[in-house]
Amino acid sequence: MSTAEETAGGDAQAWGEVTPDAARRLLIAAVEAFAERGYHATTTRDIAGRAGMSPAALYIHYKTKEELLHRISRIGHQKAVEILRTASRREGTARERLADAVSSFVRWHAGGRTTARVVQYELDSLGPDARAEILALRRQCDDEVRGIIEDGVAAGEFDVLDVKGTTLAVLSLCIDVARWFNVDGPWTPDEVGALYADLVLRMVGEKQPSPGGQR
Amino acid sequence: MSTAEETAGGDAQAWGEVTPDAARRLLIAAVEAFAERGYHATTTRDIAGRAGMSPAALYIHYKTKEELLHRISRIGHQKAVEILRTASRREGTARERLADAVSSFVRWHAGGRTTARVVQYELDSLGPDARAEILALRRQCDDEVRGIIEDGVAAGEFDVLDVKGTTLAVLSLCIDVARWFNVDGPWTPDEVGALYADLVLRMVGEKQPSPGGQR
DNA sequence: GGCCATGCTAAGCGCCCGCTCACCCTCGGC
DNA sequence: GCCGAGGGTGAGCGGGCGCTTAGCATGGCC
Structure with a gap:
């Protein structure tokens, strides 16, 4: 982690x-x-x-300015897939793997916000071919997260009504971190990662009772 | 609703x-x-x-191309504030008000995706003065949602560890709908609104048991 | 030392951008 | 019938864009 x-x-x-x-x-x-x-x-x-x-x-x-964006986008997306795949394939319960995936993915978006922002939000400035290539990588991200959630449902760990929709919401939540996260803001990437892992576990029906204080 | x-x-x-x-x-x-x-x-x-x-x-x-964006942004943000304020100020439990806020806010982002996309994602193309004005409206959105969550916590309806962070995550989740929602996709705006209202209630610790079937 | 491949620059081409200006319709008021 | 105001156009301005080209410095190899 x-x-x-x-x-x-x-x-x-x-x-x-x-x-x-x-x-x-x-x-x-x-x-x-x-x-x-x-x-x-x-x-x-x-x-x-x-x-x-x-x-x-x-x-x-x-060759062109677009090639720069293409290269950045590909490297960034490969990194994203790698992060999610690593979390997905480690040992542990679905709960642990999902928490790991979310917290490390969020940490990447918050810490490397500069990169993540380009990777996630400048996608449609690419031409059709380059865009198609990148979209394939995004589908892999989707698959990794959905896999974990499906495992959790099958194992009876999670209680999810709509697996596809929940997968999308989880990824959406993580990705949007790149939009709002501010280095000078009140949170560190680690803190946001931990908070989001907790929120996502609640979303999949794995509500752990709050240890007490609220803030 | x-x-x-x-x-x-x-x-x-x-x-x-x-x-x-x-x-x-x-x-x-x-x-x-x-x-x-x-x-x-x-x-x-x-x-x-x-x-x-x-x-x-x-x-x-x-006067300029930027004035167009400014006008669009202002009208759109006023609409966003209005939606959240209406949900926030209606009668009902915090649970009902939060579900209402999320589902109607999401419906607006999904249904009027064209507008919402511009309003939410072209913000930093504005000059400093215009941007400051719009950011004030965004802070109002924040306040409305945080108000509902605080009410729910005070009433013992919700179990939230970090009110500020959860507020941010809820808004982030809704806003990002404008990025990924596709009119030709598998969901209607109403369906996404309902799904997201459920997910958000889970996030604030109001986990209702799933009525049975999953996926 | 002669040679050329490599990596870079100064200058600039052609294009299209945001925006302006001189002029022109149309239509209500008298 | 005439006038003026408001809404519109065609042509074009200055400038900055993505990108190209001709030429220059360097350094490894024979």
Whole structure:
């Protein structure tokens, strides 16, 4: 479950896999710019400037501005699938696996908000082909979470009326964290992760009694 | 509680208050275009074209493209506050009021998805002054929902660990409906409203036993 | 040392953006 | 019949956009 290993700042995620050093700097610059202003409001000059390069340098490493978004989106979604798959495939009760999935997924959205925001909200700026590829990854996210909930229902741990709808609501809740989470706000990513894991367990009918105090 | 009176199509909401007829047509065209492509990817030529007018006509009724977004945002947020306030101030238990608030708020986001999408997701395309004005309206939404939850906790109806966090999660869940809801999908706005009201009641510790069948 | 591949820049092309301006209908009041 | 105001248009402005191209510095290899 590990605490949030990547905080804000440069959002130094697993961009390590992006190999020419300049290409990685450009990609990180693009993530920041897209997250701040949105894909369409970001100019290639802005991206290059943040990376400390001339506008033309961008086109040595990427064919178009859209390719940047595509690459960011794919890497981000792969990370999302990995997080959910790891939680889904670990040992434990459905209850434990669901809590793990939600808390780590939320922590990723809150801690790497810059990245998550681009990944989750700039999707329809992609062309049809790239979008289709990304949507396939999203369906995998869906499948992992639904799998856990189905397991819990089958094992009698959960009490769920509409598995498909509940799956969607759980994912929706986690994803929307990227929209509202504020680094300077009252919560840490870990706190939101814990809160949300509790809320989701309640949603699937696994209501643990509150230990006492309310706030 | 009323069923969804306004479905998709022209999204014929309460734009009735926009008075010169041409100004209203332009505003509705802008809502559709912003919802489809986003604010920055929409051109003034596109908006005018959808309204059946020349590009210049836009500037007779609105000073800038941003003023269009501002007007849309304000009207939409006023509607959102009104929906939540109506549910909050009706008679009934906190349980009934919260279910009412969530189901009607969700129905608005699903049924008038075009409008809701613009209202909820194009907010930071506004300038600082306009954004501040809209954020005040959002805080009112927050207050209404938190009020209901606080009432429920005080009355012993709800079992909530973190009132502020739960309020945020409830609103987040409802708002995100505008992102994923699809008119051609498997659910009607009413169905999503009912499902979400159930899920939210579970989140606040008001777990009613499932009437039997699951899925 | 000569050579070229690589990585980058300065300059700029062509396009389309938000927005403006000069002008034109239409229609109610007298 | 004439006038003026309000709602509309066609043409086009300045500028910034995504992207290209010609040329320059570097450094590894023979």
